[in-house]
Amino acid sequence: MTSDKSFFDFISNGLPGPELRKDADNAILPARKLAFSRFRALGLPSVKTEEWRYTNIQRFLKDSFSLAQEEGTISAEQLKLTDIPQLDSYTAVLVNGRLQPALSKLPAEGKVTISKLSDAANNTQLQLWFDKHPHLQQQPFAALNAALFADGLFIEAGVNASLDKPLHIIHIYTTTGNAFIQPRHLMVLHKSATLEIIESSVGLNETAIAFVNSVTEIVLEENAELWHYNLQISEKNSRHIYHTSTVQKADSRYHHFNFTLPSAELTRNNLSVALTGSNTETNLHGLYLATDQQHVDNHTFVDHLVPNCNSNELYKGVLLDNSNGVFTGKIHVHQDAQKTNAFQQNNNLLMSEKASINSQPQLEIYADDVKCSHGFTVGRFSEESLFYLRSRGIGEEAAKTLLVNAFAFDITDQVHIPALQDFLSEKIRKYVSGAINN
Amino acid sequence: MLTIKNLHAEVDGKQILKGINLEIKRGEMHAIMGPNGSGKSSLSSVLAGRENYTVTEGEVIFDGKNLLDLSPEDRAREGIFLAFQYPVEIPGVSNLNFLKTALNEIRAYHNLPSIEAKEFLRLTKEKQQLVEFNANLMNRSLNEGFSGGEKKRNEVFQLAMLDPKLAILDETDSGLDIDALRIVANGVNKLRSADKAFMVITHYQRLLEYIVPDFVHVLYDGRIVKTGSKELALELEEKGYDWLKEEVHQKESV
Known part of the structure; x- marks a missing residue:
């Protein structure tokens, strides 16, 4: 087909x-x-x-x-x-x-x-x-x-x-x-x-x-x-x-x-x-957690057409097993859109040798009086943090869950509904422990 | 409680510990001193189970169990606690949540139910006062943005909360001003008891004015080259380590 x-x-x-x-x-x-x-x-x-x-x-x-x-x-x-x-x-x-x-x-x-x-x-x-x-x-x-x-x-x-x-x-x-x-x-x-x-x-x-x-x-x-x-x-x-x-x-x-x-x-x-x-505020937060053979692709586009708008974007990913992540973040600041503030950040945590991430910021800026930034990181678990937690009696599974929750914290902390925050931590716990026990 | 026999260990293919023998009994306070690079911190790392160290020879028996067979978390659950020389900052993990998780994991290992929220709060408050740990730091992320002194105090606070059988303090005194040192030492002294043992690793005799050891061991080139009472620490402070190094080299050449 x-x-x-x-x-x-x-x-x-x-x-x-x-x-x-x-x-x-x-x-x-x-x-x-x-x-x-x-x-x-x-x-x-x-x-x-x-x-x-x-x-x-x-x-x-x-x-x-x-x-x-x-x-x-x-x-x-x-x-x-x-x-x-x-x-x-x-x-x-x-x-x-x-x-x-x-x-x-x-x-x-x-x-x-x-x-x-x-x-x-x-x-x-x-x-x-x-x-x-x-x-x-x-x-x-x-x-x-x-x-x-x-x-x-x-x-x-x-x-x-x-x-x-x-x-x-x-x-x-x-x-x-x-x-x-x-x-x-x-x-x-x-x-x-x-x-x-x-x-x-x-x-x-x-x-x-x-x-x-x-x-x-x-x-x-x-x-x-x-x-x-x-x-x-x-x-x-x-x-x-x-x-x-x-x-x-x-x-x-x-x-x-x-x-x-x-x-x-x-x-x-x-x-x-x-x-x-003008004078708008845009906050885009993303958290993606992928296991198995999953493929998660986030394409975002913030289009600054007029002056004095603020946009702030933070996407974080945790990739386990054989999963693939894609992040493409486009910011277009048009010529008229002076005094634009546009920030973008994408951080990734790879928890397996076979997981991968392709991340691409695309900034097109045609105005001259703006503040824009972007950043991308990809990292693995800090072995030292993991050892610190384990040395306190916390098993590998619980330690990794704590660290993934900590990594996701910048995002989950912005959620204004406590029941939703709890629901998300529980989901994260479930998937991380599932992936470790596989 | 702890018996170390002929312990050899290496890191990145380099021999660091070259035959340590040490016996620690309940209630005892052992100080491990020695010049930089003598293997003091390596000894604490091997005991706590840091993975980049490989034990090549010897054994460590802790309360009848072969310690070297256990994972780092199981060693902690069996009652070993390492106060880190450089405690790790973990943004996003709150101090309280971390401690609660640790306590419950240790309790689960001993087939005990999770601690009740109320009891946990009571215990936290009690230990916090005992070791003079600032309550404001409790809800903060683990060690994040803490001063050097606050981090070391947090180590002692965790020690108080987790109540191990053997506490290893790895240069807990280094980098502390005299007030912070006093607070940390007071905390440790309050935690001393007949069924708990301490191994205090330090570079300076200063700490031992506040925490009085039963034994002082001098580590040099991966071995314990001298053991004595607290007076040995004073002698080292006065004369430095060079005379000991010479003694060792003379013995070796004989």
């Missing part, structure tokens, strides 16, 4: 037929068609495509997949697996990209609207923003998503709106056969709105492969603030390409956290932020 032609044929078959065209009478259908031609023009990426040099995506596409959108059912036990203990939150549960109101605890109707994307087809915000993010235009899989998506989530927070507790969006993927799933979400925060959102992506397949190609578009209007935690905690038979594209208007604050924790085979994150209004 990996030659361009067969892939396009396969995709063409998946374009929604008339019976699925709920959106036929609004702006989206033409947009779908445009997106599909865009995808054809961009082509299926290969390792010769600069943006996919270190991620051979065709390798992950060579199995046969179905484009038919399975409804998918989940049991109460399965839903329980996605729990974050002690977390007091609203929940929005999606199965294969479709919101399940009966399984969710949505906030009462008010200034914050949470609905299926398909139910918002006539919403002016959707028509205004759907597939408009400039960075999405260059991304083949985002184009594919726009052409094929069945449904997703639509969140709109009105002027000055906020919720009294975080919203936990739980994306569950479960299919009986190999499936190619394309969820699509849009979040719009109007002027001075504030939200705290935790997203958990959980692939539950035991035998069939779920290939998830998701797109989340986020718009932060003037002075809006979003705390956005992404937990990628899928099991083995999951392959994910996530696109998160955010537009920030003046005075807005975006705090993005991306946690990729085993065991998905492939995780590719395309995170991009376009700063279109």
